Amino acid sequence: HIEQYNYRVKRLTVDNLDSRSSDVRTTKVLIIGSGIAGLEAARLLQQNGVETIVLEARNRTGGRVWSIRSKNNLMLDMGARYIHGQYGSIPSGLLTNPVWDLTRSANISICFGEPHDFLGTYPLYYSNILVQKWYDEYMLFVREETRMSSSNISFADYVNLFAQKKHFNEKQRSTLYNFAYFTIADREGTELESISAKGYLDRSSVFYGEEPVICDTDFMAITDYLAKNLTNIQFGEIVTKIDYNKNLVKVSTKNGQIYQAEFVLITVPLGVLKSKQIEFNPQLPQWKLDAIDRIGFGYYEKIYLLWDQVWWNTTDYYFFQSASKSINLRYWITANKWNGKPFITCFFAGKAVSSLTWKQNKNETVKDILDTLQKMFPNIKITPPTEIYMSNWNEDPFSYGSYSYISVNQKYEDPFRLSEPINNRLLFAGEATNTDTYGYTHGALLSARREELIMHIIFHIFLIIMIFINVIGCQDASSSRNSSCTRIGRNHFYHERSIGLMGNGYQLPNTMIEHLMTIGLFIVFYMALYQLWSNSISMPSNEDYINMLTNDIEEENCGQFVSGFWLSRYYHYDRFYEPYQFSLLFNSQTREVNGNGVDDIGKFVVNGIYSINTNRLAIIKTYREETENSTENFGHNITIQVAWNSNQYHFEGKWFIKTRNYSGDGRIELKFEKSFRAMA
Template sequence: MMKPSVAIVLLLVVAEYASLATAAGPKVIIVGAGMSGISAGKRLSDARISDFMILEATDRIGGRIHKTKFAGVNVEMGANWVEGVNGKEKNPIWTMANSTGGLNLRTFRSDFDHLASNTYKQDGGLYDDKFVEKIIERMDEVEESGTKLAGTLHLSGQEDMSVMAMQRLNDHMPTGPARPVDMVIDYYQHDFEFAEPPRVTSLQNTVPLPTFDNFGDDVYFVADQRGFESVVYHVAGQYLKTDKATGAIVDPRLKLNTVVREITHFPSGVTVKTEDNNVYKADYVMVSASLGVLQSELIRFRPQLPSWKILSIYQFDMAVYTKIFLKFPRSFWPVGPGREFFLYASGRRGYYPVWQQFEKQYPGSNVLLVTVTDDESRRIEQQPDNQTMAEAVAVLRKMFPGADVPDATKILVPRWWSNKFYKGSFSNWPIGVNRYEYDLIRAPVGRVYFTGEHTSENYNGYVHGAYLAGIDSADVLINCAKKKLCKYHVRGKHE
């Protein structure tokens, strides 16, 4: 049997993709139905690009915004707060979540002002609140100095430093926090927000933090039984067909349980191959997979992404933030005004440090939440839940030696890092990156476009960052597909 000539093969490839160019409007495949993918889809739909398909690996939309039933109530495994409220600009997520956006989600303003009165010693009992208050006040003074210093640094990021380096410059615990109480306050101030310690977190990109600087200092805990994911469904329902009775999305353009494994891109179009060996063809593809997934080998690009793109992906950190829920037969912890959050000052930094009780949010549930991050998250994800439960209860018995602390009856440990469809919770911008690296990580490669919270220059790691990134990336694709403005300009590092 004769082999086809190279010329014939080329003609077949051209013919295969010629139909794409003659179709009515561009066809787009969106990979991932998290907030950024759903947001990008709406933006495309608003621009009258409706011939698209959303391929989602899991059995739901929402990505890292996900509720689950625990101890009789729906709790959030991932994003839980609307962060940045009551400031000079309106947070778009807050607009959707509160009554003005139509959802009117059940939310509670989180009050962290009383931590000095709720910081527990490693072996039990409370620290003197005036003692802890002085530590917090000194931390705030250093943060203000850091804000002033960050404002003097060159925009290229070449003078950037870690938050810890800034602390040392201010003679604030020059060798790092050593006492348990110093460690837990430092942890609350930084790791609890960024999921990574100050020694790896960029000063220039986090002090001041644009989310709070622009949208306001208040944060609201979402405790609605419809789930925080209602916001994602709210956006999706504006352009995807839904069942009026159930609210479920029934639009055939959304394909759940469809795992993308390979993206092949040509000058004339793209093909997307899924785990079940189906192949989808389009003019463009918008990849909204998490940074952790891009850093893994779940999705292969053919040809391989250029070195500048690969470097931009690997330069960023995919942090891990784990919210562990514990159910008890009865409550034994302090309640009342100013008692929602409490800290455990362990000699091991980050060991079950930040606790929250739900007297207001889930009354009568007898549920506690403890947050861990980074290495502790990875350690806990790899051990049995009963071991984690025993460790957490042992910490509570140390904190409250006079109380009859019962065994927990249930535990919920999200495993975002182990999950191949996420590989972490959210991105953290490391030292020395700036707008240049942001341009690179968002920049398209031919007909392959990228979005996600990690592509948000100012709001990475936040739900509003994912939402706005979807809009921004869709605009880049729209400019190319409809206006033929396809050149994506990346300014030089030192411009």
Template sequence: MESRNDIKKVSCYPTIKGRHSPSVIVIGGGFAGISAARALQNSSFKVVLLESRHRIGGRAYTDYSFGFPVDMGAAWLHGACVKNPLAPVIGRLGLPLYRTSGDDSVLFDHDLESYALYDTDGNQVPQELVEHVGGIFESMLKEVMYCPVFTVLLAEIQMNALIHLNLQTEKLRQEISNDMSMTKAIAMVFERRPDLRLEGLADKVLKWYLCRLEGWFAADADTISLKYWDEEVLLPGGHALMVRGYRPVINTLARDLDIRLGHRVSKIVRDKMGVEVIVDNGKSFVADAVVITVPLGVLKSNSIKFEPRLPNWKEEAIKDIGVGTENKIALHFDRVFWPSVEFLGVVSSSTYSCSYFLNLHKATGHPVLVYMPAGQLAHDLEKLTDEAAASFAFQQLKQILPDASKPIQYLVSHWGTDVNSLGSYSYDTVGKPHYLFERLRIPVDNLFFAGEATSLDYTGTVHGAFSTGLMAAEECRMRVLEKYGNLDIFHPAMGHGEEEQLSAPLLISRI
């Protein structure tokens, strides 16, 4: 039996003329890690990627158990346009997109008319009420900044109560010195303007929209920051589902990379000479630098030990950025028995008891509904067996469609308890500054950081993770080549001209 001291370190680079060629270890095989590894390999670095799972993709996971692709993690392209950094590869692969929202809303990834909401007795909410309350909720939460154009627009459509609600919300945000939760902010607005309160069915619809807001951040509204909830920058083009899933994209980007699956990192040791990365089985790898792209939830768990410790400002960023959980329970049926809308929802008196289903049949043609619990409900359902969780989701469906047939198959995600993720994606928590996302990204010596939680503008998105991987790769390349004194002799394999030449139009539909 080998002892720890008997195990040899694995060098990530060959020796050339008495010295090493530039080398990097990338930790994490999601979009951030794969994009960083691809960029560094294209820059003639020796790259080894270590992934704890026995697959790549990270929190973008396309399952084929039903006989066709179903994304059980990331599923949307937020910003379906050529400006999206993932557009070139998606276009070249000819992957179809299904647009679910035509605008660039931070609140809705579906247009309001695509909802069919029901009360718990199975009665459908009138569509006029769904759209009216949705418009009030969206405008209530948007940052108006006293924009004259927006105010005139609202006046033109004679929504005076909505204007007052907007001004009250923005006034509240301007007045407070300390941050507060979205739940408290909404309650304070209605305390100030009791005439704006909704009652009965309309109030339940408002609770459903608040439930959808919680789904966007994968967290309960009483933990979401009023000051920073809308800091995310949205690309134009609206939101679109990846009809064939994200697997083809990640597989294409990972082609020809040296990827070691089943390699869970337990320790990272750094000094002026380089970095040593130790995995659970005791094997260690050495290189000039490391790009760390593991999910924020994994960093929070302290399952990876750093020697020496990370600086206090980095540890505080890891601790204070929030990580939410949204899971998916995919129900596969033998036939379609639900209306031809993109979202089915159950309205109720609390956000916890509201629910919603994504109708994949609209986008893919397959008879699948995906139940999507977030926040505390997601955590509670993860305590159940897969069978019990699927049964719970089906019972939610039966509330609104009593004649629903039982699913023939189901899939259940566990992003909150999966040791490889420990959460779905990051968000701004109450009382913590938004600049923490940038602090999480900033390198520490020869350690570089990437992933959706290091994106100041595109938090929680696939293209955000992808972009931070490219950014970390460039920072790493510059730093390592400075060390070698060869900063001017290495160039990315693909220049801007070639990238444009290889681009292809996105195939977007909404049928």
């Protein structure tokens, strides 16, 4: 077997990639990994008739979405469990969490946690209220410091700087440190020392989880739904080598199987890429290797403790959040009040996982948890759990960690680099390649949609080029009275297909269809041009607007815009409509502003730009159809262009609407309401 494997691998060099053999399986798109990203990409490609094979190392789908059954048939999510966002709504430019949408399509029942549904305390020397106040002040301090700074400074360094500024003693400093740890670092699966504060605050995903939404069933119901109609998943196929050139990719697996494809979508976790278990030939470019190296990949593990019946007498969701005496053993505990199931989940992150304390001495870890619980419930005699289950993502060779975070070593462009295709043949998806929603299932899902779209564009560019070549070839031929016009064109087209540019999913059009499509393309092109022209006549473009300099801008009035909740009121039909709250997040490096909210027309998302220099903001509100007011909500866009008014201490300017049936404009004001509360 080994000989056969070596033989196959030896044959596989870039020079002879095209050599075909009966034991090489060919397909148009090969997807490596059947986590949520791989499954979604496979599902979309299959829907579009593109031939696809999924290679999965494990003998199951789901990847880091993995649920097991206890002896009593309790469903325990060892990986993802929460669908983050407020009732499915996420303030990052997308109205709803797409995973939430999936649960609705799949008829999966979901339950809601309340944001303040929290029993217990941090083991702090000071009252929670006081520490929360320090923390809020600390976050404002970090936000201000990072806004104009370009250096990567960790949250831990900012704790020290803030403590110095406030003349904190060591006890106060370490209390704030612990609080910040649990609020920020724990969820990222790492330490405060490792996270770039600027990177974290500039990326929108960090503000998601104000109100996690929890499934009533296991999370795998979602990945099972995605996998439902996929017939092309090869289990137990551990990819060991990827050979590629400008035309083709060949993938070798540990079983000695070789696959050949026009495109390969790599969705393996960042931990696997870091481990260099997969050999690339030629080696990945240095910029890609640097990105893989610098982006952080955290550790986050769960322990489930099960009893025969619920013994706790509280209905709160979160039991307790604890920083134990030992820095290496910190955890927090939750229980599920909705289904009344008798288990408690404990979470360990960062050093607590890598130090291995908890794994090396499972009994001691469990005893520590039980002692903590006993202190919380002094009147109940807590018996040892009947079953214990622990995850081990950290050592799992198909994960090597939990999910990505923004490390202090990271460069701004690294996540973009990670997702960048190579030769337009190797494409990358998965949680870590999502620049906004890294670390989450919805990040993985959206990355798959992004890559599927890229593939689609690549396919169609080829299709359009082919049509033009064919039409021009045809016209040349007919002008020279070459009666074999159609045949020549077609033969040329077939030839291109046979060398692999066109795939099985796309049918060869005949000459008539090609002509019609050409005319259609011209019509679409002119309509797009007309649309652009007509949209630009009544207002400046958003880019032009924010760059307009006015004489009266004083330096202290620059950069008034901050991320947070804003109130807007707009003037229409001779009156102001109420202030409506919406969230806006500002990325100072890209100047982008994203957010969402709801007003009397409907739910909307916001995308736009802001200039610190001119203090001007230009955003586009896009309504989501079928929300709120069905007679006025057409899923239309509203452009809002506002400038800072230092007397009123708010932004003001104009809104513009241009739809097929209506165009209009009016006044609008935007006032800052409050900053985002840190995740509870």
